[in-house]
Amino acid sequence: MNTDNELMMQLKGNDLDKLGILFERHKRNLFGFFFKITYDRDVSEDMVQEVFIKILKYKGSFRGYGKFSTWMYSIAHNVSVDHFRKQNKYVFSEDPEKFNSFEDQDHELNTIRYEGFDMLNRAMLKLVSDKREILILSKIDGLKYKELGRILNCSENTVKGRVFRALKELKDIFSKMEVPEK
Amino acid sequence: MKKEIIEKWMAEFLSPDISADDKEELKNRLIQAGYDKVELEDMDKLYSMLDEIEVPETSSKLDTDFYRSLDLHKDAYSDKSSQFGTFINSMFRKKYAFRLAYSLTLVVFGWYLGSWSGRIDNNNVKIQSMSQEISQMKQVMMYTMLEQPSATKRIKAISYTDEFENVDDKILNTFLDTLNNDPNPNVRLAAVEALSRFSDIQFVRKGLVKSILKQKSPLVQVALIDLMLKLKEKASKKELSILLENRELNYSVRNKTRETIRLL
Numbered sequence: 001m002n003t004d005n006e007l008m009m010q011l012k013g014n015d016l017d018k019l020g021i022l023f024e025r026h027k028r029n030l031f032g033f034f035f036k037i038t039y040d041r042d043v044s045e046d047m048v049q050e051v052f053i054k055i056l057k058y059k060g061s062f063r064g065y066g067k068f069s070t071w072m073y074s075i076a077h078n079v080s081v082d083h084f085r086k087q088n089k090y091v092f093s094e095d096p097e098k099f100n101s102f103e104d105q106d107h108e109l110n111t112i113r114y115e116g117f118d119m120l121n122r123a124m125l126k127l128v129s130d131k132r133e134i135l136i137l138s139k140i141d142g143l144k145y146k147e148l149g150r151i152l153n154c155s156e157n158t159v160k161g162r163v164f165r166a167l168k169e170l171k172d173i174f175s176k177m178e179v180p181e182k
Numbered sequence: 183m184k185k186e187i188i189e190k191w192m193a194e195f196l197s198p199d200i201s202a203d204d205k206e207e208l209k210n211r212l213i214q215a216g217y218d219k220v221e222l223e224d225m226d227k228l229y230s231m232l233d234e235i236e237v238p239e240t241s242s243k244l245d246t247d248f249y250r251s252l253d254l255h256k257d258a259y260s261d262k263s264s265q266f267g268t269f270i271n272s273m274f275r276k277k278y279a280f281r282l283a284y285s286l287t288l289v290v291f292g293w294y295l296g297s298w299s300g301r302i303d304n305n306n307v308k309i310q311s312m313s314q315e316i317s318q319m320k321q322v323m324m325y326t327m328l329e330q331p332s333a334t335k336r337i338k339a340i341s342y343t344d345e346f347e348n349v350d351d352k353i354l355n356t357f358l359d360t361l362n363n364d365p366n367p368n369v370r371l372a373a374v375e376a377l378s379r380f381s382d383i384q385f386v387r388k389g390l391v392k393s394i395l396k397q398k399s400p401l402v403q404v405a406l407i408d409l410m411l412k413l414k415e416k417a418s419k420k421e422l423s424i425l426l427e428n429r430e431l432n433y434s435v436r437n438k439t440r441e442t443i444r445l446l
Contacts, residue, residue: 016252016255016256017252017256017332017334019252020248020249020252020334023248023252027240027244027245027248028240031237031240031244032237035237035238036232036235036237041238041240041241045240045241045243045244045247048240048244048248049244049247049248049251052248052251053251056255120228120231120232120234120235121235124235135229135232136232138196139198139229139232139233141198144197144199145193145197157186157190159193160189160190160192160193160194161186161189161190161193163193163196164189164192164193164196165189167196167225167228167229168225170228171221171224171225171228174228
């Protein structure tokens with residue numbers, strides 16, 4: 001089986017079908033990443049599409065020295081930043097309308113709408129999006145702090161500090177929340 | 183102790199890549215540096231909880247949109263002449279080669295006839311004839327592409343219906359067959375979408391209803407259930423009720439089915 005880097009090199013040689021293999025390999029994880037920072041399925045799917053369109057557009061800039069996933073998440077990070085910039089949503093506050101709008105989305109969201117939408121999710125939505133993003137990025141399998149530094153264009157130590165501070169803030173928000181009555 | 187060092191140790195302590203021994207050592211170091219043990223454990227627990235955030239399944243739209251977009255890019259990138267050559271080579275290995283050759287001959291003959299006669303009055307008739315021949319060619323291409331191992335090509339084949347002047351029963355039956363037997367759920371979803379445009383035809387509608395019980399993929403099941411609701415197809419209530427009897431039915435599909443039966 002071809003590695004991601006091999007597929008990218010073939011893609012660079014205009015074998016565009018290889019993008020389909022990369023899509024099948026990574027769509028689920030990318031979608032999970034976007035969903036956990038936007039909590040919106042449709043938006044997350046659009047963002048996944050955008051990442052793959054950009055992979056195609058910028059395939060020439062992939063040198064193959066580093067891991068494909070690091071390069072892909074760099075693109076995903078830029079897509080995320082653009083999204084929140086456009087939406088002017090860098091600062092999220094808990095919005096009851098947002099929760100209610102989940103009721104209108106289809107069955108798969110309905111399964112998570114209440115039970116999954118627990119204290120942790122509400123606490124996450126109170127974090128600003130870049131803090132939410134670094135926490136989610138740091139949980140992605142195979143991405144080490146050094147690679148997060150490459151994705152976010154900062155040093156490994158800066159990443160460590162940012163992960164810690166985001167988690168500390170999440171914990172403070174979480175601790176202040178009351179357990180909802182069942 | 184410097185705040186930066188504590189933050190660095192803490193991030194390393196949380197890292198999933200660290201060994202159990204190193205984690206324990208860092209924990210002791212942090213406690214010795216004055217970090218509260220309970221808070222440390224709470225942070226570790228909270229960080230682990232992030233893995234438990236539930237993520238819904240992606241919709242079929244994601245795949246459909248991606249492969250459509252990929253096809254558009256492929257069309258733009260590919261060398262048209264070499265692609266045409268490859269296509270012709272593969273076509274001649276297929277059982278439809280004769281039909282394609284026949285269609286091509288007719289098109290060329292039609293064009294030659296049109297240019298030779300030079301009679302303007304006949305041009306419209308000939309253009310119409312050519313248009314029919316091209317439509318026939320596309321049908322041949324569609325059947326050929328439906329036999330391809332690539333799911334992308336099969337999806338593209340189904341999307342050709344948008345360009346057909348007439349979609350006959352044979353094509354619709356082929357799509358029903360694809361809906362019930364294609365191994366790829368994305369191809370089956372494309373078949374649902376294509377067939378939904380012909381749902382006013384009785385045998386297509388019946389075929390769609392019957393297909394509900396033949397599907398194993400939750401995505402295709404949901405697409406069909408949604409379609410039944412959109413068509414207000416009360417005849418599907420029987421199939422939907424039988425579907426509910428399946429103990430292994432996806433939880434979300436079960437909810438959707440119950441709701442659809444209620445609404446119908």
